[in-house]
Amino acid sequence: MTTSTAEDEWREDCAPRRVLDLFATKWTSMILHTLDARHDGAARTGVLQRSLPGISKKMLTQTLRDMEASGFVSRHARGTIPPAVEYRLTPLGQRFVEPVELLYGWGRDNADALDQMGARPTARRRG
């Protein structure tokens, strides 16, 4: 059985942890989902911001830039005035949406269990 406790796969740079890093910036997956929810997998900045109550303009732009650099979305600017910028899921982004949606689906299916714990991070006690 090779003692396959998977002791070897948890270095900082292993693939699974790289995926976790994608959730470190909390808006990443939600942006992907929002884009995915649109028929053409694309949306303009304003639409995204309105679809994600609570996100600040700063975090929206910043997250989008990071996602672009990571290859999850592509940016399409129309050189018009006023500006009209559209973000679109890349093939990689589309692939990643699948496990993300699965995760969200799990949440809906287990909403009651999630409700029983507070609204904190994991159950973070404050102070």
Next chain:
Amino acid sequence: MTTSTAEDEWREDCAPRRVLDLFATKWTSMILHTLDARHDGAARTGVLQRSLPGISKKMLTQTLRDMEASGFVSRHARGTIPPAVEYRLTPLGQRFVEPVELLYGWGRDNADALDQMGARPTARRRG
């Protein structure tokens, strides 16, 4: 198609976002995975710490406590000296491991794509 852009499901307290919160404390899913990787879904503190290179004793205990409060693991202490504490996946924990493993699996399947982006959060530029 009801224009199901899902504009309504993104309040702070919606189920999907509750799930995301589970990843806010970065060790949660890794602890779950480590427990799941063991034949009996249980492990002692020392084993967990050794299986998760980089985790500090503080974060290990703290995360475990939060996970216990959230109902993902159960704590079993033997009143011996020295202490022997064992953590075990609860049914809820076992259920949650599934989507988590799927996510990790995605990472392995797309390791090359993940490699192309830096090792930063999403692609965080420092400074």
Next chain:
DNA sequence: CTGGATCCATTGGGATACTG
């Protein structure tokens, strides 16, 4: 061996004002 308590550096991320 397990875990609690501090101290503290880092940084995610919000508010706001400004530029094209």
Next chain:
DNA sequence: CAGTATCCCAATGGATCCAG
């Protein structure tokens, strides 16, 4: 409308020392 630049706070989480 889209994006940048500061300012600033809260909280993650590492290092240590202490206690059953």
